[in-house]
Amino acid sequence: MDRDARKAQLAEAVWQVILDQGVSAVSVRTVAERAGVVVGSLRHVFPTRSELVQFSAELMMERVTERLLATESRDDPREYAVAIIKNVLPLDPDRRAEYEVNLALLAERAAVPGLQQVGLDAHRRLAGLCARLVGMLTGEAGTPSAASLARRLHALIDGLAFHLFHQPVGSDVTWALDIVQGELTAIAGEAGSGGVSR
Amino acid sequence: MDRDARKAQLAEAVWQVILDQGVSAVSVRTVAERAGVVVGSLRHVFPTRSELVQFSAELMMERVTERLLATESRDDPREYAVAIIKNVLPLDPDRRAEYEVNLALLAERAAVPGLQQVGLDAHRRLAGLCARLVGMLTGEAGTPSAASLARRLHALIDGLAFHLFHQPVGSDVTWALDIVQGELTAIAGEAGSGGVSR
DNA sequence: CACATGCTAGCACGGGTGTGCTAGGCTCTT
DNA sequence: AAGAGCCTAGCACACCCGTGCTAGCATGTG
Numbered sequence: 537m538d539r540d541a542r543k544a545q546l547a548e549a550v551w552q553v554i555l556d557q558g559v560s561a562v563s564v565r566t567v568a569e570r571a572g573v574v575v576g577s578l579r580h581v582f583p584t585r586s587e588l589v590q591f592s593a594e595l596m597m598e599r600v601t602e603r604l605l606a607t608e609s610r611d612d613p614r615e616y617a618v619a620i621i622k623n624v625l626p627l628d629p630d631r632r633a634e635y636e637v638n639l640a641l642l643a644e645r646a647a648v649p650g651l652q653q654v655g656l657d658a659h660r661r662l663a664g665l666c667a668r669l670v671g672m673l674t675g676e677a678g679t680p681s682a683a684s685l686a687r688r689l690h691a692l693i694d695g696l697a698f699h700l701f702h703q704p705v706g707s708d709v710t711w712a713l714d715i716v717q718g719e720l721t722a723i724a725g726e727a728g729s730g731g732v733s734r
Numbered sequence: 735m736d737r738d739a740r741k742a743q744l745a746e747a748v749w750q751v752i753l754d755q756g757v758s759a760v761s762v763r764t765v766a767e768r769a770g771v772v773v774g775s776l777r778h779v780f781p782t783r784s785e786l787v788q789f790s791a792e793l794m795m796e797r798v799t800e801r802l803l804a805t806e807s808r809d810d811p812r813e814y815a816v817a818i819i820k821n822v823l824p825l826d827p828d829r830r831a832e833y834e835v836n837l838a839l840l841a842e843r844a845a846v847p848g849l850q851q852v853g854l855d856a857h858r859r860l861a862g863l864c865a866r867l868v869g870m871l872t873g874e875a876g877t878p879s880a881a882s883l884a885r886r887l888h889a890l891i892d893g894l895a896f897h898l899f900h901q902p903v904g905s906d907v908t909w910a911l912d913i914v915q916g917e918l919t920a921i922a923g924e925a926g927s928g929g930v931s932r
Numbered sequence: 933c934a935c936a937t938g939c940t941a942g943c944a945c946g947g948g949t950g951t952g953c954t955a956g957g958c959t960c961t962t
Numbered sequence: 963a964a965g966a967g968c969c970t971a972g973c974a975c976a977c978c979c980g981t982g983c984t985a986g987c988a989t990g991t992g
Binding site for chain 3: 964966967969970973974975980981982983984987989991992
C-alpha cells in the first residue's frame with residue numbers, strides 16, 4: 537500500500553476514535569486497532585503519538601482546502617460566495633463530524649504543541665478567504681472598509697458553525713443560510729460607503 | 735474546610751490542569767496534586783472522575799451566570815447590552831482562560847456524557863440572553879423579527895469569542911467591540927421593520 | 933467521658949499507555 | 963540466486979490510570 541494512503545488511513549482512524557470516545561481515548565493502540573493494523577505498523581509510519589495526532593490535524597485542514605479549491609467559480613460572485621460558505625459550515629453530518637474533530641484537536645493543543653500552529657493556520661486561511669469573498673462582492677480589496685467587512689463575515693461564519701454544531705444532527709438549518717444571505721447583501725450594498733459601523 | 739469550598743477548589747484545579755497540559759491530562763491524580771490534596775480526599779468528594787469533570791463544568795457555567803446577574807442594569811439599554819457582552823467575550827486573560835477550558839470540556843463530551851447537557855444548557859442560556867437584549871433594544875419581544883435578530887446576535891457573539899480565542903493574549907481587541915457596537919445600532923435601527931434579511 | 937461520624941492517607945489491583953527493541957517476512961534490485 | 967531495504971508483528975519495560983478497600987485521625991455529639 538502507498539505510504540501516503542497508509543498515513544491517511546491512520547489519520548482517519550484518529551478522527552473516528554475522537555468521534556466515538558473523545559480525544560482522551562486517542563492512543564497508538566486504539567487508533568491502530570480502529571485502522572485494522574498492529575501497533576508496530578502504525579509506529580513505523582508515525583514513531584510517536586504526537587506525530588500521529590498532528591498529521592491527522594494537518595490532513596483535515598488539507599482536505600478542507602482541497603474541497604474549497606474544487607468548488608468551481610460561478611459567474612455570479614454572490615453564488616460563488618454562498619457555495620464556498622456552504623462548504624465551510626457544518627451543514628451536513630459529514631461536515632459536522634469534521635467540525636467536531638476540529639474542536640477536539642484544538643482543545644488538545646496544550647498537550648500536542650504542533651496543533652496550535654495548525655489551528656492558527658486554519659484560522660488565518662479562513663480569514664484570507666473571507667477577505668477574498670468581500671473583495672469579489674464589493675470590487676475593492678485591501679481598503680480598511682473591506683478589511684472590516686471581512687472580519688465581520690469571518691466572525692459570523694465561525695459563530696454560525698458553532699451554532700450548527702450545537703444543533704441536533706437532523707434539524708432545520710435554513711435559518712443559518714438566511715443569515716449568510718443577509719450578510720452578503722449587506723456587504724454588497726455597503727461597497728464604497730466606507731462605514732466601519734456598517 | 736467547607737465542603738462546597740473544597741469542591742470549588744478541586745474544580746479550579748481541573749481548569750488549571752486543562753490550561754497547562756490539555757484535557758487528556760485530567761486525572762484524579764493530577765488534579766489532586768494540583769489542588770494540594772491526596773487522591774483519597776478528592777475521591778471522598780468526587781468518587782469518580784466523571785463526577786469531578788462534570789462538576790467542574792457546571793461550576794464554570796454557574797460562575798458565568800453569577801457574573802452576568804451581578805452586572806447592574808444601566809439606564810441606557812444599549813450600555814447595558816455592551817456591559818453584558820463584554821462579560822461574555824474572552825477579552826481579558828482570565829476570560830480567555832475560561833473560554834479555553836470551556837472548549838476543552840466541550841470536546842470531551844464524548845467521554846463524559848454529562849458534559850453534553852452542560853454545554854447545551856450554556857448555549858441555550860446565551861440564546862435566551864441575546865433574545866432579552868434584543869427585546870430591550872427594540873422594545874418588541876417574541877416577534878419573528880426579534881427572534882431572527884437575536885439568533886444573529888448570538889452567532890456574532892460566538893464567532894467573536896472564537897476569534898478572540900485565536901488572538902495572542904495581549905493583542906488589540908477594540909475591533910471586536912466595534913463590531914458589537916455596529917450590530918447593536920443595526921438592531922436598534924431595525925426595530926419594527928420586520929426584515930429577516932436585515 | 934465514650935462514641936459516632938467524616939475526613940485523610942495510602943495500599944493494591946487489573947489494565948492501559950508510550951516507546952525502545954528485535955526477529956521474521958515480503959518485495960525489489962543487482 | 964543473492965542480497966538489501968522496508969514493513970509487519972510482537973515482546974518488554976516503566977509508568978500512569980480509575981477505583982475498591984482499609985486503617986488512622988479529628989472533630990463534634992450523647
